[in-house]
Amino acid sequence: MGQAQPFRATALIVEDDVMQREMLSLLLEESGYQVIQCESAEDAERVLDQNAGALCLMLTDVQLAGSMNGVELAHVAKERNPKLDVVVTSGRPLKQPLPAGAKFWAKPWAPLDVLREAEIAQLS
Numbered sequence: 752m753g754q755a756q757p758f759r760a761t762a763l764i765v766e767d768d769v770m771q772r773e774m775l776s777l778l779l780e781e782s783g784y785q786v787i788q789c790e791s792a793e794d795a796e797r798v799l800d801q802n803a804g805a806l807c808l809m810l811t812d813v814q815l816a817g818s819m820n821g822v823e824l825a826h827v828a829k830e831r832n833p834k835l836d837v838v839v840t841s842g843r844p845l846k847q848p849l850p851a852g853a854k855f856w857a858k859p860w861a862p863l864d865v866l867r868e869a870e871i872a873q874l875s
């Protein structure tokens with residue numbers, strides 16, 4: 752009989768900048784997260800359609816590849832999973848309201864912020 756795999760929290764990273772997406776993924780993987788990466792909100796929406804309930808954390812930039820932005824994606828994510836920890840980041844002020852419970856981080860943010868949020872998301 753095989754051993755059961757330990758639970759690994761899952762995070763969704765939505766970022767069109769490959770370097771930032773990889774850095775975020777590496778940080779979270781080193782913290783024990785399983786990570787799903789997307790470069791567009793449309794790709795992320797498909798992930799949410801299939802896995803919203805299994806996700807603990809979603810980090811998204813406002814500016815993304817495709818026609819939907821990160822704020823719009825945050826609304827979709829919170830509709831699919833109201834308990835999902837959602838963080839939206841941007842180097843510019845937000846022009847649209849975030850859904851209830853979502854957080855905004857102005858760029859630049861520190862890697863420690865990501866690790867702290869990952870810990871909070873696992874406890875929620």
